[in-house]
């Protein structure tokens with residue numbers, strides 16, 4: 001039931017404030033979180049994997065876990081597991097992120113790592129699906145059923161849960177400053193209102209920008225650090241529902257090739273995390289794109305220094321950088337949604353795609 005929304009995708013975008021809070025309440029009472037933290041502390045190597053959007057959540061955990069807990073966490077796309085297998089042994093941990101819990105690529109990675117003695121932690125939205133059944137520990141997101149083919153609320157719930165896990169891990173290994181830990185936990189505690197604020201702030205502008213972007217055949221989605229998986233998620237969304245070709249890469253790479261493609265009014269969407277170091281670097285990247293006539297759009301914290309350089313700026317609420325997926329994803333989802341609608345496509349049923357991919 002679409003409860004008055006024209007599409008499931010929009011309904012599910014708007015369900016995010018509740019979905020992230022339910023996921024958080026679940027996590028706070030989940031005795032398996034301390035168990036998962038213990039496995040991670042004792043782990044030899046830590047890997048994290050997934051496909052598509054779930055891979056972007058996996059990359060987010062790799063970044064937050066590595067930075068907050070000082071433990072290198074290796075992320076890979078689940079269908080590429082074979083590369084990492086020879087380096088895996090007893091005592092390693094693989095975290096498998098899968099909304100449906102049925103994705104064959106991710107299930108195969110799980111099985112292969114398990115055979116080599118790795119312990120498996122999964123993050124899923126579907127109780128007792130295949131991946132949870134074969135895992136040692138499963139942490140559940142509580143997004144509720146996602147009907148739209150494009151993943152929306154499952155991404156923000158996965159990243160909320162994984163950020164929480166990264167904080168708990170950082171605390172447990174004594175690497176995370178107490179004040180910083182409290183700040184992130186406080187932000188996670190208000191994740192629902194952060195998403196809500198982002199929705200309110202983005203709705204109008206996203207519609208307007210969707211018109212511009214839906215006329216382009218191609219776009220770049222750029223960021224640095226913790227913003228990179230979010231930029232990749234934005235690019236995936238607009239590809240899959242609005243059929244606009246979009247490429248996402250860490251902004252520092254521009255001058256190593258991709259900027260050659262940029263000409264007058266080429267759209268470049270910047271994800272500007274709430275981190276002054278990353279923001280300063282991105283200022284330079286925005287300038288280099290502008291100098292070539294790009295149409296530069298930014299999603300960033302209110303009052304960002306990048307604002308005056310950008311053609312359009314979508315402000316999102318300020319929060320710790322680790323919450324970038326919670327604060328910055330919503331405008332990108334809306335942009336993709338409205339671009340699809342603008343072009344007359346049904347965002348709930350993108351061509352060639354299935355909600356659950358149970359084949360390799």
Ligand code: F6R
Nearest residue numbers: 052053054098099100103150151
């Ligand atoms: C993108 C999307 C897909 C899925 C991917 C993994 O919007 O929906 O990229 O994220 O197929 O699916 P799960 O998370 O069910 O393993």
